[in-house]
Amino acid sequence: MRETWVVGAAQNRFGRMNETSREAATRVAMEAILQSGLRPQDIGYTFVSNCLGITEHQGHLGPLINSGLGIPHVPSVSVESACSSSSAGLHEAFVHVAGGFADAALVVGVEKLSHVDTLTATSYFTVGADYPFETKNGATFPGLYATLATAYRKRFPTTPEMFGAVAIKNHANGTRNPHAHFQKEISMENYLSSPVVAWPLRLYDCCPFSDGAAAVVVAAKDVVQRPVTEPLVIRASVRSGSVTDMQDRPDLLGLPAARLAAERAFRQAHLEPKDIDFAEVHDCFTIAEVLALEDLGFFPKGTAAPAALEGTTARDGKLPVNASGGLKAKGHPVAATGAAQVVEVFEQMNGLAHGREVPRAQTALTHNIGATGGSCSVHIFSRR
Amino acid sequence: MVDSMPDAPHSIAEFVKGYEEGGTLRGLRCPSCGLVTATWGLACPRCGHHPLEEHELSTKGTVAAFTILTVPGEEFLNDAPYAYVVVEMDGGGSVTGWMPTVRAENEIAIGDRVRFVTGYKPGVQFAKEPNPSGSG
Numbered sequence: 001m002r003e004t005w006v007v008g009a010a011q012n013r014f015g016r017m018n019e020t021s022r023e024a025a026t027r028v029a030m031e032a033i034l035q036s037g038l039r040p041q042d043i044g045y046t047f048v049s050n051c052l053g054i055t056e057h058q059g060h061l062g063p064l065i066n067s068g069l070g071i072p073h074v075p076s077v078s079v080e081s082a083c084s085s086s087s088a089g090l091h092e093a094f095v096h097v098a099g100g101f102a103d104a105a106l107v108v109g110v111e112k113l114s115h116v117d118t119l120t121a122t123s124y125f126t127v128g129a130d131y132p133f134e135t136k137n138g139a140t141f142p143g144l145y146a147t148l149a150t151a152y153r154k155r156f157p158t159t160p161e162m163f164g165a166v167a168i169k170n171h172a173n174g175t176r177n178p179h180a181h182f183q184k185e186i187s188m189e190n191y192l193s194s195p196v197v198a199w200p201l202r203l204y205d206c207c208p209f210s211d212g213a214a215a216v217v218v219a220a221k222d223v224v225q226r227p228v229t230e231p232l233v234i235r236a237s238v239r240s241g242s243v244t245d246m247q248d249r250p251d252l253l254g255l256p257a258a259r260l261a262a263e264r265a266f267r268q269a270h271l272e273p274k275d276i277d278f279a280e281v282h283d284c285f286t287i288a289e290v291l292a293l294e295d296l297g298f299f300p301k302g303t304a305a306p307a308a309l310e311g312t313t314a315r316d317g318k319l320p321v322n323a324s325g326g327l328k329a330k331g332h333p334v335a336a337t338g339a340a341q342v343v344e345v346f347e348q349m350n351g352l353a354h355g356r357e358v359p360r361a362q363t364a365l366t367h368n369i370g371a372t373g374g375s376c377s378v379h380i381f382s383r384r
Numbered sequence: 385m386v387d388s389m390p391d392a393p394h395s396i397a398e399f400v401k402g403y404e405e406g407g408t409l410r411g412l413r414c415p416s417c418g419l420v421t422a423t424w425g426l427a428c429p430r431c432g433h434h435p436l437e438e439h440e441l442s443t444k445g446t447v448a449a450f451t452i453l454t455v456p457g458e459e460f461l462n463d464a465p466y467a468y469v470v471v472e473m474d475g476g477g478s479v480t481g482w483m484p485t486v487r488a489e490n491e492i493a494i495g496d497r498v499r500f501v502t503g504y505k506p507g508v509q510f511a512k513e514p515n516p517s518g519s520g
Binding site: 135195198 | 422450458478
């Protein structure tokens, strides 16, 4: 395997896009390529993620993006893995470049849902669940994560404030991220008085529907002569899976796919959880951040809930988590989220995270979940 | 030329028909490792054994996790609030379903006994059983 780097990463401001997914994706892709010092002509393969393009009457987005980048002859493929789509795309890019099938590859994720009403958006989101065995039985996405929350709260001592602190931390981080959908702080009072969506999850436990686009450029070390950015060395690129349905999980106290991916990623990188300086984890709901910290091995089982309240995962804490604002505040444009996590790592390591720098940015981990954990990506990056 | 394929055994439609009409919770059992699942499949999700045996799950079980949905999905718009539950069935296998008569978090707890009932709309529906401890 060739040493493989992330040499460029860019995203737009998450929230509401007036332009189409096609335009936004092409723009961020061009930005990431130019930032990397490469030219579009250097890209050997494009991996495009866009889960809900059907709402824009547009599929087969890859060739359109490539044509817009002036490289219509370059192959592209759509990569769909629900909320973990573009991290799955990154894994495919890694496999192609590390394996010598391409010298450089482009990963793009984009989503737009603001043109449909909330109910329609909720229904589209839910297609990542098991339709006959979950959705038809009354489930929603917040509902499925809420069942994980009640199981956790029953087994381990927690307070609502512990979950509120996750939301408050990520909102505070979002105020320092110009890419973030939400750039306002919330208080514990705001949190505790927000309406219940799926008990015990309140509105402020949930990430928003966002529009957004993000792109990552991956290249082999030996073909990048003089990197113009501080490249991220991809130390581990791991995907894993699990039974999709809650009714088939051996336990409800974590996501088995995340545990598996983390274990393999640390082995691949020859690193341990204590070696990670900061992490971007999949906090689609506050309970998801708590479970992620345990599944990834940063905290023993049952002990991560107080982390945000105690400041451990704050931007200046022992393990900064979601310095970008996370899905909670930066936003969650489904297929763009995995690539956007890498944008945060790239900006932190390139001195571009102005005003939200983490104290030490040498080694970072990204954790991206597909739906309720049927799939998971874990990546580990280091500076050279 | 045939117009359509014959019905395959172990179809999802059969599972759903059981929820709607038959009052049965159809499932599958792995003859190799003994896993019982209420989710359709051709091989065991735990050990990979193929094929699986048809297996009817018990209609009674214990709540392992729940939520009260105040913001429902599209097909349950007129039913909220309602409970959505993960139930460990007696004799093996877990099933997720909804409980239209449970409308607040203080009306249900993990450990509560519930039974599968045939609902007025598609989907697995549960109702509360008398609590053996008499507290519920």
